[in-house]
Amino acid sequence: MANTTVSGALAIHGQNPQFLVETIIRNRIYDSTYWKEHCFALTAETLIDKAIETRYVGGVYSNQRPTQFICLVLKLLQIQPEKEILVEYLRADEFKYLRALAALYIRLTFRAVDVYELLEPLLKDYSKLRLRDVSGFHLTYMDEFVYNLLTEERESELEQEQKQKQEPQPGREQRQKPHTKQVTLRRWVPICFEKSVEVAVGLKIPFTQSQYLSR
Amino acid sequence: MADKGGAYGTKASDTDFRKKWDKEEYAERARKKDQEEKERMQENENRMKQGKKPLKGRRDDLPKPTELMKQREAPLELDKNLGKTMVVQNPGGRGPGQPGFYCEACNRTYKDSVGYLDHINSRAHLRVLGQTTRVARSTLAQVQARIAFLREKTKAASAAKAFDFDQRLAEVKAKEAALREQKKAAKKAEKEKARLELINDTAVDQDDDMSKLMGFGGFGTTKK
Numbered sequence: 001m002a003n004t005t006v007s008g009a010l011a012i013h014g015q016n017p018q019f020l021v022e023t024i025i026r027n028r029i030y031d032s033t034y035w036k037e038h039c040f041a042l043t044a045e046t047l048i049d050k051a052i053e054t055r056y057v058g059g060v061y062s063n064q065r066p067t068q069f070i071c072l073v074l075k076l077l078q079i080q081p082e083k084e085i086l087v088e089y090l091r092a093d094e095f096k097y098l099r100a101l102a103a104l105y106i107r108l109t110f111r112a113v114d115v116y117e118l119l120e121p122l123l124k125d126y127s128k129l130r131l132r133d134v135s136g137f138h139l140t141y142m143d144e145f146v147y148n149l150l151t152e153e154r155e156s157e158l159e160q161e162q163k164q165k166q167e168p169q170p171g172r173e174q175r176q177k178p179h180t181k182q183v184t185l186r187r188w189v190p191i192c193f194e195k196s197v198e199v200a201v202g203l204k205i206p207f208t209q210s211q212y213l214s215r
Numbered sequence: 216m217a218d219k220g221g222a223y224g225t226k227a228s229d230t231d232f233r234k235k236w237d238k239e240e241y242a243e244r245a246r247k248k249d250q251e252e253k254e255r256m257q258e259n260e261n262r263m264k265q266g267k268k269p270l271k272g273r274r275d276d277l278p279k280p281t282e283l284m285k286q287r288e289a290p291l292e293l294d295k296n297l298g299k300t301m302v303v304q305n306p307g308g309r310g311p312g313q314p315g316f317y318c319e320a321c322n323r324t325y326k327d328s329v330g331y332l333d334h335i336n337s338r339a340h341l342r343v344l345g346q347t348t349r350v351a352r353s354t355l356a357q358v359q360a361r362i363a364f365l366r367e368k369t370k371a372a373s374a375a376k377a378f379d380f381d382q383r384l385a386e387v388k389a390k391e392a393a394l395r396e397q398k399k400a401a402k403k404a405e406k407e408k409a410r411l412e413l414i415n416d417t418a419v420d421q422d423d424d425m426s427k428l429m430g431f432g433g434f435g436t437t438k439k
Binding site for chain 2: 002004006007033036037040041042043044045046048049052079081082084085088089092094095
């Protein structure tokens with residue numbers, strides 16, 4: 001119903017896409033007024049308005065209250081728009097929070113190669129972002145945000161599960177803490193390509209008929 | 216008691232404010248309810264004989280939902296009555312006018328916003344509205360159009376906010392000049408009025424001369 005994943009959605013990392021948000025936070029979101037009042041029956045089109053209205057990125061604040069941003073992330077996971085739509089979101093450069101939203105969603109759900117291809121150009125975007133977490137508001141920048149998406153397993157401020165994205169990657173153990181952006185990115189992309197078979201195994205499963213989510 | 220009256224044959228009129236119940240109407244309602252219940256039980260008996268589950272309650276025959284799930288057009292304004300004191304129109308009854316959030320489509324009142332929100336997002340409510348629980352999928356073209364539209368809109372908004380100092384200064388000056396003109400005109404009008412009054416008064420005074428001669432100076436003050 002209002003909280004179920006759209007029928008016919010592809011499983012991501014072998015499970016319901018909404019499960020990428022931790023259970024506790026997911027339930028908090030389902031209980032929040034913003035979700036019930038403003039996120040009801042959103043489509044990929046009407047979601048843009050809501051994304052533009054958000055004033056900060058972040059996961060939860062104060063007493064584990066979900067931000068509007070994370071609510072919209074869950075909404076995206078729920079309605080699972082087409083890839084082209086997400087790319088369109090990314091291209092709208094004046095709406096930075098829409099861009100940040102799309103970047104996070106892409107990081108959560110897309111293949112590693114696509115993630116790098118789509119998100120690396122954003123490292124040139126230096127627009128300011130407001131970040132809200134448990135301790136309050138902070139200033140961050142789009143390139144920083146995207147860099148964290150590309151390098152961190154879990155955005156420390158964003159209290160959400162992202163590591164599943166990386167789990168099918170066998171190259172994980174070989175990875176060392178990056179020193180500069182350049183090194184990381186150069187090193188990372190080849191890893192994805194070299195191990196393409198193994199990478200694809202984890203990610204191609206969803207495309208079989210049996211993995212379609214049953215309602 | 217043969218006739219309704221007090222011990223001394225007086226009719227009490229101080230209880231007239233009490234509600235007069237239309238007993239026949241309520242008897243009719245009760246009869247109808249019993250009839251419906253009876254029919255339901257009979258139907259359930261038939262169902263049980265066929266090995267089906269009995270029906271729990273009366274089921275309204277709604278047409279099949281035809282529309283997809285839609286976003287609400289107007290904002291809900293859940294806090295519009297916050298901090299207000301209101302007169303309850305319909306105490307103890309059902310339907311609108313009771314304290315709480317009222318759903319017109321389903322004729323239900325909810326005591327808090329959470330319950331109300333849960334209801335208006337619920338399958339039952341959507342069913343009454345004729346909506347399914349599926350959301351329309353927007354296409355790439357729609358998304359592009361929306362983004363282009365919003366881009367234009369924000370551009371217009373930012374242009375409106377753009378700051379031209381000289382123009383603003385001119386605007387402020389014009390406004391001040393208009394205000395000054397207005398004040399001047401008002402003052403002039405007042406002066407004119409006072410002058411006219413004075414003329415009128417002197418005209419009256421000439422009439423007064425006669426009455427003064429007669430020894431009658433009027434009740435009011437003679438001071439001008």
